[in-house]
Amino acid sequence: MKLAIIAGPASVGKTAVARHIIREFRDSSNPAYVKIDVVRAFEDEELQEEFGIATRKVCSGDLCPDHTGIMVLQDAISWARDLESDLLIVESAGLCLRCTPYTTQAFGIAVLSAVSGSNSPLKMAPMIAQADMAVVTKTDLVSQAEKEVFREYIKAVAPSIDIIETNAIQGTGMRYLMKAIAAFPDITNAGEIVLRGAPPLGVCTICVGKKEIGWQHHFGVIRPLEEADNIYRGD
Amino acid sequence: MPLSKLICGRAIINSAMNPDHGSLITILPGTNRTGEKEGFDRIIIGPGDTLSIVGPTGSGKSAFINDIEVLAQADTITGRKILINGAPPSDDVARDPSKKPIALITQNTRVIADLNVSRFLELHIKARRQTHIKDLITSTIALANEFTGEKLTDSMRMTALSGGQTRALMIADAILIGRTPILLLDEVENAGIFKERVIACVKECKKTVIFVTHDPYLALSTDRRIVMSNGAVVKVLKPGTEEQKMIARVSDIDSFLWNLRERIRAGDLIGDEESIREEIGALA
Numbered sequence: 001m002k003l004a005i006i007a008g009p010a011s012v013g014k015t016a017v018a019r020h021i022i023r024e025f026r027d028s029s030n031p032a033y034v035k036i037d038v039v040r041a042f043e044d045e046e047l048q049e050e051f052g053i054a055t056r057k058v059c060s061g062d063l064c065p066d067h068t069g070i071m072v073l074q075d076a077i078s079w080a081r082d083l084e085s086d087l088l089i090v091e092s093a094g095l096c097l098r099c100t101p102y103t104t105q106a107f108g109i110a111v112l113s114a115v116s117g118s119n120s121p122l123k124m125a126p127m128i129a130q131a132d133m134a135v136v137t138k139t140d141l142v143s144q145a146e147k148e149v150f151r152e153y154i155k156a157v158a159p160s161i162d163i164i165e166t167n168a169i170q171g172t173g174m175r176y177l178m179k180a181i182a183a184f185p186d187i188t189n190a191g192e193i194v195l196r197g198a199p200p201l202g203v204c205t206i207c208v209g210k211k212e213i214g215w216q217h218h219f220g221v222i223r224p225l226e227e228a229d230n231i232y233r234g235d
Numbered sequence: 236m237p238l239s240k241l242i243c244g245r246a247i248i249n250s251a252m253n254p255d256h257g258s259l260i261t262i263l264p265g266t267n268r269t270g271e272k273e274g275f276d277r278i279i280i281g282p283g284d285t286l287s288i289v290g291p292t293g294s295g296k297s298a299f300i301n302d303i304e305v306l307a308q309a310d311t312i313t314g315r316k317i318l319i320n321g322a323p324p325s326d327d328v329a330r331d332p333s334k335k336p337i338a339l340i341t342q343n344t345r346v347i348a349d350l351n352v353s354r355f356l357e358l359h360i361k362a363r364r365q366t367h368i369k370d371l372i373t374s375t376i377a378l379a380n381e382f383t384g385e386k387l388t389d390s391m392r393m394t395a396l397s398g399g400q401t402r403a404l405m406i407a408d409a410i411l412i413g414r415t416p417i418l419l420l421d422e423v424e425n426a427g428i429f430k431e432r433v434i435a436c437v438k439e440c441k442k443t444v445i446f447v448t449h450d451p452y453l454a455l456s457t458d459r460r461i462v463m464s465n466g467a468v469v470k471v472l473k474p475g476t477e478e479q480k481m482i483a484r485v486s487d488i489d490s491f492l493w494n495l496r497e498r499i500r501a502g503d504l505i506g507d508e509e510s511i512r513e514e515i516g517a518l519a
Contacts, residue, residue: 118348118358140301143405144338144413146346148362149355151332164330172305176330 001081002029002186003193007092007101007127008111009120013137014091015043017111020171021089022051024178029086034076036060036069036101037093054083056225063221065093067206069101070195074214075225077190087181097124100131100197103213107184108132108196109177114139114150114165121153128154130197133162133180140167258282258319258336258416260303260443265314267295267467273315274469278461280443282416287454288447290463296447297342299463300419303445304339305329313466333362338409339419346393346401352376353389359412371412378407378436382428402426406433410440417443424450431486452485 004021006014015035022031033055035043044055056079060068069092080088092101102108110131112121115138121128128134134154139147147165154163162180166173187193194211205218215222260280264273280286288296295313302315306329309316319328319336328334348355356372365371372389380386382403387396396404402423409418418437423446424430430453437444446453454460455478462470498505 115347118350140341141343141345142347143340143345143401143408144332144415145355145359145405145408146348148332148413149348149350149358152358152362165332172301172307172311173330175308175310176326 001077001085002087002181002184003077003090003103003106004087004109004181004184005090005092005102005106006109006111007131008094008109009097009113009116009124010094012094012111012113012116014094014111015047016137017109017135017166017174017177018043018089018091019047019050020174021087021178021181022047022053024174025087025181026051026053030084031087031089032080032083032085033089033091034058034072034080035091036065036072038065038095043091054080054085058225060093063223064096064099066096066099066101067204067221068223069093070206070213071215071218071223072225073103073193074190074216077187077193079225086186097127098200100126100129100195102130102132102196103193104196105185105187105189105193107181110134111137112154113137114142114147118146118149118153121150121157125157126197128161129158131158131161132184133164133177134158135177136163136165138167139165139173258443259321260417261318261321262303263316263318264468265302265309265311265316267465269465271467273467275471278468278471280417280445282443283441284443284459285438285457286445286459286461287457288445288461288463289449289454294463295466296463297421298466299461299468300339300421300445300447303417304337304419306335306337333364336415337417337419338413338415340402340405340409340421340423342421342425346396346405348393350393351389352387352391352393352396352404355393356408356412359408363412363414365412375404375407375411378411379404381436382406382432384427384429397427399427403428410436410442417445419445419447421447422449424448424453452482452489455482455485 006018008014018033025031031053033047033053035041035057037057038060041057041059044057047053048055058068058072076090077088108131110128112134114136136150151163164173164176193213199206199209204220210218215224262278264275266272288299290296298313302311302313303317306317306324307315308323353372356375357368360368360371376387376389383399385397385400387400387404409415423433434456446457448454460472460474461468462472
């Protein structure tokens with residue numbers, strides 16, 4: 001099974017990118033999809049209805065959504081394996097531009113919007129620098145010149161990153177993303193998956209630098225996939 | 236509007252001429268919205284060719300030039316394929332916009348970059364690995380100002396430019412900085428820019444140009460006219476001599492309307508119906 005992790009700010013078109021991946025791999029790979037969000041999420045229901053694939057969501061509530069995503073990732077891999085899926089797609093909530101949810105043995109996709117301002121790649125540098133591919137969406141709304149300028153800003157952050165430009169509604173240019181996912185290796189040993197980047201300084205086990213995925217490796221506020229509602233609610 | 240006035244220095248135009256005149260675009264047919272094959276076998280567009288795309292709103296005109304811009308490989312909604320010099324484009328050309336021989340100026344060309352004009356142009360010049368940055372910024376702004384009545388300056392913010400200024404600047408940028416041999420202009424007439432000057436300039440620079448247009452003058456002045464309906468090409472017309480004759484007349488009517496519009500914009504009171512009839516009558 002392959003693992004693809006999609007990150008990027010809110011409303012850039014992460015789900016539209018996921019939709020194209022699912023459409024491409026629906027027949028060959030029995031994709032499974034997990035959406036991580038904070039308060040509410042609807043993508044799981046929409047994609048299940050549209051493609052008839054296995055989907056689920058995790059709302060992090062009072063927790064940081066990336067923290068939650070890391071906690072439940074090992075469970076999610078087991079869930080998708082039990083379903084005999086060959087491709088697990090995990091879509092982040094897209095709120096924190098400091099954490100990067102990408103792990104080893106996973107294909108990391110950073111989604112950026114061409115209409116988000118030329119400095120936006122600099123603002124979300126960690127999220128781009130750790131990714132395998134940057135997908136620039138909404139390029140139909142800007143001029144050729146602006147696309148090229150935006151590309152220069154991404155390269156300033158990650159000089160060797162693979163960039164594709166797309167209008168994700170119609171999916172133009174997506175063929176390069178599909179090729180890259182198809183060529184990416186399967187998970188070899190899920191027990192050894194760790195975060196690619198160092199998390200920010202903080203007080204939880206993930207924040208202080210433990211990179212192992214799965215709640216079994218953490219203490220304090222922990223959370224398995226099956227107890228989606230059992231979360232800390234503050235004081 | 237004498238056209239001789241618009242060439243802002245022979246040197247600029249010479250520098251905008253592409254050394255590579257070889258790019259030949261071939262369009263292979265896709266299907267219309269009901270899945271039937273389009274009405275052509277292949278459309279070949281050579282260096283310096285001009286084409287117009289006409290048809291009702293929603294007939295697929297913008298999708299047609301979008302296919303060319305993204306170098307579609309049967310991966311868009313239309314199923315068309317685009318070849319460069321007879322072969323599918325290399326990944327390099329298709330993916331890196333600075334290597335693509337095509338610039339598309341869309342109907343909704345907006346710039347979101349929070350930069351001023353000279354900084355924006357400078358970044359694009361660097362992305363295109365061009366030299367003489369200062370001169371090129373100056374000449375690009377000068378050329379843009381030939382296309383628009385509202386002058387723009389280097390210190391204006393890109394986001395504050397009007398629709399016409401943005402379109403004028405993007406066309407000048409595509410000609411002088413991008414130097415792409417192929418320009419795709421989507422409804423250029425709607426931006427309030429001097430379309431005759433744009434046409435004269437792109438012809439002078441020997442660009443290949445495809446206009447999506449509802450404007451009779453633009454549609455008649457191109458070498459070929461592609462007619463769209465229901466998402467597909469239904470005809471490729473090659474205008475005969477009869478149409479050539481019409482162009483001069485349409486141009487006169489156009490300049491009459493242009494003058495009238497300018498007078499209205501300037502706040503003039505336009506004379507009574509009879510005097511307008513006289514002016515129109517003078518055209519007949």
